[in-house]
Amino acid sequence: MTTAHPIPPRAAPNAGPGEPPAAGPPGHGGPHSPTDPAAPDGPTASEVRPLRALLGQARPYRLALSGSLLLALAASASGLVQPLVARSVLDSLADGVTVTGPLVLLGVLVVAGALLTGLQSWWQQRTSEQVVRSIRRDLVFRLIRLKVPELDRRPPGDLVARVTSDSALVQNAATQGLVMITNGLLTVLGAIALMGTVHLGLLGVTLGVLCGTGAVLGLILPRIREAVARAQRSVGAIGAALDRSLGAARTVKANGAETRETARAEAAVQEAYEAGLTGAKYVALVQVLSGVAIQAAFLAVLGVGGALVAAGDLDASQLIAFLLYVFYLASPIASLLGGLGMLQQGLGAIVRIEQVKKLPAEDDVDLPDRDPAPAPAGSRGARPVAPPVEFDAVQFAYPGRGPALRGVAFTVPGGTRTALVGLSGAGKTTMFALLQRFYEPDAGTIRIGGLDIAALPRAEVRRRIAYVEQESPVMAGTLRENLRYAATGASDEAIADVLRLTRLDSLIARLPEGLDTEVGNRGVTLSGGERQRLAIARALLREPEVLLLDEATAQLDASNEQALREAVDQAARRCTVVLIAHRLSTVTDAEQIIVLQDGLIRAAGSHDDLVATDALYRELAASQMLVPAVDDGPPGVRTGTGTGTAGDAEAEASSVVDADAGAEPAR
Numbered sequence: 001m002t003t004a005h006p007i008p009p010r011a012a013p014n015a016g017p018g019e020p021p022a023a024g025p026p027g028h029g030g031p032h033s034p035t036d037p038a039a040p041d042g043p044t045a046s047e048v049r050p051l052r053a054l055l056g057q058a059r060p061y062r063l064a065l066s067g068s069l070l071l072a073l074a075a076s077a078s079g080l081v082q083p084l085v086a087r088s089v090l091d092s093l094a095d096g097v098t099v100t101g102p103l104v105l106l107g108v109l110v111v112a113g114a115l116l117t118g119l120q121s122w123w124q125q126r127t128s129e130q131v132v133r134s135i136r137r138d139l140v141f142r143l144i145r146l147k148v149p150e151l152d153r154r155p156p157g158d159l160v161a162r163v164t165s166d167s168a169l170v171q172n173a174a175t176q177g178l179v180m181i182t183n184g185l186l187t188v189l190g191a192i193a194l195m196g197t198v199h200l201g202l203l204g205v206t207l208g209v210l211c212g213t214g215a216v217l218g219l220i221l222p223r224i225r226e227a228v229a230r231a232q233r234s235v236g237a238i239g240a241a242l243d244r245s246l247g248a249a250r251t252v253k254a255n256g257a258e259t260r261e262t263a264r265a266e267a268a269v270q271e272a273y274e275a276g277l278t279g280a281k282y283v284a285l286v287q288v289l290s291g292v293a294i295q296a297a298f299l300a301v302l303g304v305g306g307a308l309v310a311a312g313d314l315d316a317s318q319l320i321a322f323l324l325y326v327f328y329l330a331s332p333i334a335s336l337l338g339g340l341g342m343l344q345q346g347l348g349a350i351v352r353i354e355q356v357k358k359l360p361a362e363d364d365v366d367l368p369d370r371d372p373a374p375a376p377a378g379s380r381g382a383r384p385v386a387p388p389v390e391f392d393a394v395q396f397a398y399p400g401r402g403p404a405l406r407g408v409a410f411t412v413p414g415g416t417r418t419a420l421v422g423l424s425g426a427g428k429t430t431m432f433a434l435l436q437r438f439y440e441p442d443a444g445t446i447r448i449g450g451l452d453i454a455a456l457p458r459a460e461v462r463r464r465i466a467y468v469e470q471e472s473p474v475m476a477g478t479l480r481e482n483l484r485y486a487a488t489g490a491s492d493e494a495i496a497d498v499l500r501l502t503r504l505d506s507l508i509a510r511l512p513e514g515l516d517t518e519v520g521n522r523g524v525t526l527s528g529g530e531r532q533r534l535a536i537a538r539a540l541l542r543e544p545e546v547l548l549l550d551e552a553t554a555q556l557d558a559s560n561e562q563a564l565r566e567a568v569d570q571a572a573r574r575c576t577v578v579l580i581a582h583r584l585s586t587v588t589d590a591e592q593i594i595v596l597q598d599g600l601i602r603a604a605g606s607h608d609d610l611v612a613t614d615a616l617y618r619e620l621a622a623s624q625m626l627v628p629a630v631d632d633g634p635p636g637v638r639t640g641t642g643t644g645t646a647g648d649a650e651a652e653a654s655s656v657v658d659a660d661a662g663a664e665p666a667r
């Protein structure tokens with residue numbers, strides 16, 4: 001396999017160049033249609049052409065599969081010839097002629113037959129492993145690039161099951177199943193042709209019986225497919241249920257919810273069992289049917305043929321020859337039906353794989369390693385000036401929700417610090433998400449350095465930004481891996497620098513394994529504050545043009561917070577900083593503070609301006625004891641220069657201060 005792994009050009013329903021014109025899946029009104037979260041599949045089963053998709057998986061391996069088929073045919077041919085050679089050995093013995101020739105031939109045939117069988121089996125397995133590898137690669141590639149709104153509404157456990165479990169079912173169908181069907185079909189056709197040379201009438205009788213059986217099979221096979229599809233959905237549901245419980249293990253335990261969580265998974269387990277049983281029932285029925293078909297054909301031929309012999313229209317030897325052919329049919333028919341059964345299983349599973357492949361993915365996150373980017377992350381050298389960040393009449397609503405941002409406009413001058421404050425749910429984190437193109441605004445423009453980010457590849461936008469998330473910002477792995485996550489080429493000195501800045505150096509010194517200490521799943525072995533400092537260190541190491549901090553110091557003690565503020569201030573000399581904070585004391589010296597309320601900017605300015613002009617801000621400040629509670633007490637620390645560009649700073653003293661907005665940030 002080559003390393004190039006281009007994303008199939010069918011990314012967004014509204015943007016895929018290779019996509020047939022967006023006739024659009026029925027039931028999907030548009031790119032942002034509110035979809036039932038309980039039905040997390042993208043395209044519905046009826047929009048996927050399973051057989052075509054399955055053959056599509058096998059197509060790149062057609063040569064290997066033909067080879068496998070040839071090996072199978074050669075192995076059975078060598079088996080078929082052996083009795084003939086054995087007979088010639090016996091004949092030679094009887095005639096007193098030398099037997100060495102036929103004996104050697106027989107030996108060669110036996111060994112060759114065994115070798116061919118072994119080779120065929122190995123070749124078959126190898127091909128099928130290759131098929132499943134390619135399916136899994138595709139899925140992994142795609143899942144990691146799914147658009148954020150898609151990931152928001154899909155349980156990861158279900159997606160994982162599609163990579164691990166569904167792919168295995170397709171693997172067998174796309175290789176062994178297809179070979180068995182072709183092998184069986186060719187042999188059956190050959191036998192039918194030979195039977196035709198013996199007696200056409202009897203052939204008609206045989207075909208009549210076989211066609212009757214085929215009709216019944218036509219009814220059963222789709223049921224296998226449905227059962228498999230149902231079982232696989234349940235396997236996905238088991239994954240989703242487990243993912244939910246294990247992902248929040250402490251919450252489950254703290255709330256004594258083990259029984260309820262078990263019951264949730266149990267329901268899916270039971271459903272998978274029942275669907276599996278249904279499938280097994282139909283598979284067994286197919287096997288019975290293949291036996292019955294041969295018996296019925298035998299009896300019918302015997303009856304009709306017997307009558308013909310009695311009437312003198314057929315030789316007894318002809319009848320016997322024909323009956324032998326009927327028996328000979330048993331094995332290829334079993335192979336054909338076995339293959340068809342396998343194919344149905346694969347068809348049941350491929351739908352779930354195709355659904356993932358059709359989900360909109362971000363197709364611009366893999367920039368080719370071009371000539372060294374203007375500002376390679378983690379490297380020294382002349383840095384570009386920190387770019388301004390601009391929101392221009394930005395409106396946005398999450399799919400199926402009311403508006404989260406209702407026309408937000410402001411500018412963060414390059415190389416300055418702007419703080420976003422406001423009650424919980426005002427839309428602060430949403431602005432960061434839009435800045436990184438996790439979602440696209442419904443209207444308006446966001447610019448970084450004067451460039452509309454909608455026109456830039458996502459990779460390019462995100463390369464310029466370092467983002468410290470509001471929650472669980474640490475990945476499983478070592479401390480060093482986490483630090484280097486954003487700047488893979490960061491030098492040891494650069495790492496030591498940021499560790500000192502974020503005061504993580506003393507923690508590292510205490511750890512026996514230092515930077516190579518594993519932080520555990522989502523960083524559970526670190527304290528909340530350590531996790532935050534690690535995330536900040538990672539962001540600083542990236543040497544971004546724009547630094548986004550979402551409640552990044554909420555869990556730090558006062559002295560660490562002071563240190564972090566200094567680190568951010570230092571960084572701010574080299575980049576543009578936007579920070580979200582509930583604790584206003586951390587942002588009083590920002591050049592600009594923007595007060596957000598219900599998706600709108602209600603005021604902007606410096607701390608002192610806002611204390612003087614905005615009732616909500618004053619109330620927030622008073623509740624955190626930054627200003628006296630009465631509204632005529634303005635003094636704050638006079639720092640910074642107001643650069644506010646927007647805001648209706650009407651000073652209604654009516655706002656209710658949310659508990660979340662207090663000094664104690666909610667986690």
Ligand SMILES: Nc1ncnc2c1ncn2[C@@H]1O[C@H](COP(=O)(O)OP(=O)(O)OP(=O)(O)O)[C@@H](O)[C@H]1O
Nearest residue numbers: 152398399401404423424425426427428429430431
């Ligand atoms: N992924 C999402 N899907 C749907 N709605 C969302 C999503 N994320 C946030 N929201 C909603 O959008 C609104 C704004 O959320 P946002 O996270 O931007 O608030 P915030 O200002 O960061 O609040 P906080 O201070 O509590 O972090 C909220 O009403 C929230 O319920």
Ligand SMILES: [Mg+2]
Nearest residue numbers: 428429430470
């Ligand atoms: Mg938030």
